[in-house]
Structures are given as structure tokens and as C-alpha cells.
Amino acid sequence: MKTFNVPKRENVSDNNKEIFDNLEDKLGFVPNIFATYAYSDTALENYLNFSNAKTSLSAKEKEVVNLAVSQVNDCIYCLSAHTAIGKMNGFTDEQILELRSGSASFDKKLDALAQLAKNITENRGKTDEEVLENFFEQGYTNANLIDTISLVGDKTISNYVHRTTQVPVDFPEAQPLELETV
Structure with a gap:
């Protein structure tokens, strides 16, 4: 390579x-x-x-999306960078790991956002209806939806840049996410 x-x-x-x-x-x-x-x-x-464009999402919400997307795309660079940024935005280590898995049991609204970001990324935009309904039921708007999709695209670009180039990670490396197996 x-x-x-x-x-x-x-x-x-x-x-x-x-x-x-x-x-x-x-x-x-x-x-x-x-x-x-x-x-x-x-x-x-x-x-x-x-x-850095304006968005209807808060800095904390942006990190929810960044972490979920980077996990789906398996990008250690972005996971490491956004773990550090997530901590700066007030998330604990445990919350960051949960957000990476696409959920947030500690906050129903952020849970809906994490599920949506994960679902959009995994399904390449063919979002599951129930995930989308839950997003809106938690108070998100059409503007939030479009901004979330834009952010998924933004983060996917960097995920792909790193996954292709494999340049060194210059943030403290994120710990592996241990997914429970059934």
C-alpha cells in the first residue's frame, strides 16, 4: 500500500x-x-x-453524530479526535463509549440523535422509519434532520480520508469499543 x-x-x-x-x-x-x-x-x-458552517445542532449534539459515524466507519483517527473533543464538551468516558455504539441511555434526546446518525451511516441514507419517528418525537425538527445528514457526510469524508491514507493519529488513541455479542 x-x-x-x-x-x-x-x-x-x-x-x-x-x-x-x-x-x-x-x-x-x-x-x-x-x-x-x-x-x-x-x-x-x-x-x-x-x-465549521452554521448548524442547528449544538456542539454537544455534533459530537454525538461525529462519534456514532466514526464508529460505524471504523476510523480510529476520528474516534480519537472526537473522544478528546467529546470530553471537552462534557461527556464522560462511559458516555462517549455509549455514543460510539449509537445510543445514549443517559439522555433520551441524544439517544434519538445517536441512533439516527448510526442508522443513516449504516444504511447509507436509507433511514429506518421508526428511528426517524423517534428522532422527531424527541423534539428534533426537519432543520435538525438536514443538519444531521450534512454532518454525517462531513464526518464520513474525514473517515474516508484517514481510512485511505492511514496518516498517524496525533490525539490520545481511543480505546476499542467492545460490543456485546449475543
């Missing part, structure tokens, strides 16, 4: 150098996944604009 090195600042376009500088200022480093987008002169900016 081809090896993908993480691009360094001196190896990217001027536009991407500016984005690297902004990321360095905001985060203290340029995450390897973002640096990998910089192989393209346009993908990093396009992705960050999409990922």
Missing part, C-alpha cells in the same frame, strides 16, 4: 500555509488529518468551511 506522509507547512500551497498558521494559532498544532487535506490546494479550505 502507498505510504502517505503528513505534509509539512513548507510543502503546501500558500493558501494552505495560511490555514496551517490559523490552525496553529487556534489549536496549537495542525492535526494530521487536516494536513493531509492540504495535499490538495483547495480541499482543506473547502472541508473546514463545510465542517
Whole structure:
């Protein structure tokens, strides 16, 4: 398999150098996944604009979706990054593991969102009717649905970038999810 090195600042376009500088200022480093987008002169900016766009979902709700989708897509990079971000948004280690499995017994509304995100991802958009009904019964709106689908797409892009390139994970690595077998 081809090896993908993480691009360094001196190896990217001027536009991407500016984005690297902004990321360095905001985060203290340029995450390897973002640096990998910089192989393209346009993908990093396009992705960050999409990922940081306004949404009807709260930061906490976004992490619910990010964790469920990244688990379905088996992306250790995104699971590791969003475990760290989930903790910054107030989730415990146990809650994060549960969200990754597509549920949230600690919050009915977040449970409906986690189930929906998992279901959309597993079924490639052919959402089960009962999962969708539960989502709306918990108070979510059509706007929330569309924003959730957009976020599923956003996270799937990064999942695929990492799954294809296998660049090193530069966050504390997420622990494996041990699924119960019947």
C-alpha cells in the first residue's frame, strides 16, 4: 500500500500555509488529518468551511453524530479526535463509549440523535422509519434532520480520508469499543 506522509507547512500551497498558521494559532498544532487535506490546494479550505458552517445542532449534539459515524466507519483517527473533543464538551468516558455504539441511555434526546446518525451511516441514507419517528418525537425538527445528514457526510469524508491514507493519529488513541455479542 502507498505510504502517505503528513505534509509539512513548507510543502503546501500558500493558501494552505495560511490555514496551517490559523490552525496553529487556534489549536496549537495542525492535526494530521487536516494536513493531509492540504495535499490538495483547495480541499482543506473547502472541508473546514463545510465542517465549521452554521448548524442547528449544538456542539454537544455534533459530537454525538461525529462519534456514532466514526464508529460505524471504523476510523480510529476520528474516534480519537472526537473522544478528546467529546470530553471537552462534557461527556464522560462511559458516555462517549455509549455514543460510539449509537445510543445514549443517559439522555433520551441524544439517544434519538445517536441512533439516527448510526442508522443513516449504516444504511447509507436509507433511514429506518421508526428511528426517524423517534428522532422527531424527541423534539428534533426537519432543520435538525438536514443538519444531521450534512454532518454525517462531513464526518464520513474525514473517515474516508484517514481510512485511505492511514496518516498517524496525533490525539490520545481511543480505546476499542467492545460490543456485546449475543
